[in-house]
Amino acid sequence: xxxxxxxxxxxxxxxxxxxxxxxxxxxxxxxxxxxxxxxxxxxxxxxxxxxxxxxxxxxxxxxxxxxxxxxxxxxxxxxxxxxxxxxxxxxxxxxxxxxxxxxxxxxxxxxxxxxxxxxxxxxxxxxxxxxxxxxxxxxxxxxxxxxxxxxxxxxxxxxxxxxxxxxxxxxxxxxxxxxxxxxxxxxxxxxxxxxxxxxxxxxxxxxxxxxxxxxxxxxxxxxxxxxxxxxxxxxxxxxxxxxxxxxxxxxxxxxxxxxxxxxxxxxxxxxxxxxxxxxxxxxxxxxxx
Amino acid sequence: xxxxxxxxxxxxxxxxxxxxxxxxxxxxxxxxxxxxxxxxxxxxxxxxxxxxxxxxxxxxxxxxxxxxxxxxxxxxxxxxxxxxxxxxxxxxxxxxxxxxxxxxxxxxxxxxxxxxxxxxxxxxxxxxxxxxxxxxxxxxxxxxxxxxxxxxxxxxxxxxxxxxxxxxxxxxxxxxxxxxxxxxxxxxxxxxxxxxxxxxxxxxxxxxxxxxxxxxxxxxxxxxxxxxxxxxxxxxxxxxxxxxxxxxxxxxxxxxxxxxxxxxxxxxxxxxxxxxxxxxxxxxxxxxxxxxxxxxxxxxxxxxxxxxxxxxxxxxxxxxxxxxxxxxxxx
Numbered sequence: 004x005x006x007x008x009x010x011x012x013x014x015x016x017x018x019x020x021x022x023x024x025x026x027x028x029x030x031x032x033x034x035x036x037x038x039x040x041x042x043x044x045x046x047x048x049x050x051x052x053x054x055x056x057x058x059x060x061x062x063x064x065x066x067x068x069x070x071x072x073x074x075x076x077x078x079x080x081x082x083x084x085x086x087x088x089x090x091x092x093x094x095x096x097x098x099x100x101x102x103x104x105x106x107x108x109x110x111x112x113x114x115x116x117x118x119x120x121x122x123x124x125x126x127x128x129x130x131x132x133x134x135x136x137x138x139x140x141x142x143x144x145x146x147x148x149x150x151x152x153x154x155x156x157x158x159x160x161x162x163x164x165x166x167x168x169x170x171x172x173x174x175x176x177x178x179x180x181x182x183x184x185x186x187x188x189x190x191x192x193x194x195x196x197x198x199x200x201x202x203x204x205x206x207x208x209x210x211x212x213x214x215x216x217x218x219x220x221x222x223x224x225x226x227x228x229x230x231x232x233x234x235x236x237x238x239x240x241x242x243x244x245x246x247x248x249x250x251x252x253x254x255x256x257x258x259x260x261x262x263x264x265x266x267x268x269x270x271x272x273x274x275x276x277x278x279x280x281x282x283x284x285x286x287x288x289x290x291x292x
Numbered sequence: 293x294x295x296x297x298x299x300x301x302x303x304x305x306x307x308x309x310x311x312x313x314x315x316x317x318x319x320x321x322x323x324x325x326x327x328x329x330x331x332x333x334x335x336x337x338x339x340x341x342x343x344x345x346x347x348x349x350x351x352x353x354x355x356x357x358x359x360x361x362x363x364x365x366x367x368x369x370x371x372x373x374x375x376x377x378x379x380x381x382x383x384x385x386x387x388x389x390x391x392x393x394x395x396x397x398x399x400x401x402x403x404x405x406x407x408x409x410x411x412x413x414x415x416x417x418x419x420x421x422x423x424x425x426x427x428x429x430x431x432x433x434x435x436x437x438x439x440x441x442x443x444x445x446x447x448x449x450x451x452x453x454x455x456x457x458x459x460x461x462x463x464x465x466x467x468x469x470x471x472x473x474x475x476x477x478x479x480x481x482x483x484x485x486x487x488x489x490x491x492x493x494x495x496x497x498x499x500x501x502x503x504x505x506x507x508x509x510x511x512x513x514x515x516x517x518x519x520x521x522x523x524x525x526x527x528x529x530x531x532x533x534x535x536x537x538x539x540x541x542x543x544x545x546x547x548x549x550x551x552x553x554x555x556x557x558x559x560x561x562x563x564x565x566x567x568x569x570x571x572x573x574x575x576x577x578x579x580x581x582x583x584x585x586x587x588x589x590x591x592x593x594x595x596x597x598x599x600x601x602x603x604x605x606x607x608x609x610x611x612x613x614x615x616x617x618x619x620x621x622x623x
Contacts, residue, residue, distance in 0.1 A: 037403070037404065089609070094403070095340075096608050098348075099535065099604055100605060100608040102532060102604060103602070103607075106532075107598060107601035110595065110597045110598035110601060229404055264419045267415050268412055268416060271409075272412060274405075275405060275408055275412070278393055278397065278401060282396075282401065
């Protein structure tokens, strides 16, 4: 098999991972909170895509138009009701609160949707085309990747050009100073968590057509999202984007050349190696830890 | 004096309990789970409560104990106590690797890296062949002295002993030099460092003690249940349950984890055995054949993790110092 095959499918999958990683990194940067419910928010996105396909007969990619605002509102409310109250608490309490919220989401999903995995089959789910003769490119993965790129560009423009985006970045750089400049940091936190949730749900919806949809699916994505954030440097949005692609490629490469059983182990070993040799991540500032 | 009398009464009750409730395997089973969770959470508390290093991967040490013991027993049929000692060695190696990678960093990193290490252990056990992979390990027979290991009683006293040892170590540590250093690190790492405390040495020491005790409990559990797989002894859920128990009782207190286990284990049992659903049906509030009744019967048993989630959220928001913190504030 050609070396390019795993590289290309890795980049395509990695794009979706990057989206989840960017969401987590944004929340971490603005709020300094490790969101352990991130994977479960992705799982909710998968179910939203599944039900808008089966019940409303909307294509999963088009349903993003619905999913993004719903998820944003959900995250915004979640921050206002829960997260906001522990923002000055020790890290451990913040982590446990999000762990608790994640458990509530995944187990409510388990009760509501049962533990049978669901499969979202669209007409193009298994279609692929050939590139350079022998490299097959999956259509749903390519579509997901293109949508990911589009959303990342929109997010980038939002963060760099709009007043709210600049206020978000200011809060991320220095919360106290931002507050002194008259930025409503409490509102920025809610907006950041809303965007983080929307990105997680989008990643979930994008991955839904090529993945088993299961109430506990969030678990493995959570750890991947963390690896991506640490690899890119906690809080760095650009880093998370690059980190996502790297993890996608590493996974595809280790599935091809090693075995798919070990691909997650390799991902976590990379995570530990980054902590050992470059704890600030590839794009983080030195001393940032 | 008062404290010694209190502990003596508690110990007497704990030792006499199996004689009072007799041979009911069901209740002894619940008591064993209770003692085990109390001991696991107390062992975690040495690192999490006193040193302030929240490990989200303690299942790795529990699993290391359980797997090492059962693998050595099935392959070489060694003395179970020797297998247990080997379990401690394996758990300590994992702990030292984790510690050397992570304790140079602070904040979020220890929690994240402890999960990563635990996942590497879990997935490796799942993928290797000598560990039984996804099928786990089934142990046919264990012999230790003249003990009747088919009965649950020896394991009750075994768990009780480990709990007592863990509590004794905790009680000793918190009044010792190491204990004061750990608490100084928890309160302000920079200040502790500037006073000349070797931060990473003491963090590693706390982690090693905690991991060793956790691994002994894993070995005992393996010998008791005689069947282990990764979802029973290496799952992230177990790590979270251990932390939860400590949080609900009171982190960084001697008795907090015990109180947490006293509250959570019976609750889990009530939910798991569907007592609540049965009561609602028997009271005539819900008909057994109605849709609601069927739903309760089918699903309430699975809902205990959901209840754990709700308790965690409420506890962090309203009771961050745990049940024991509630009493302390009133004083």
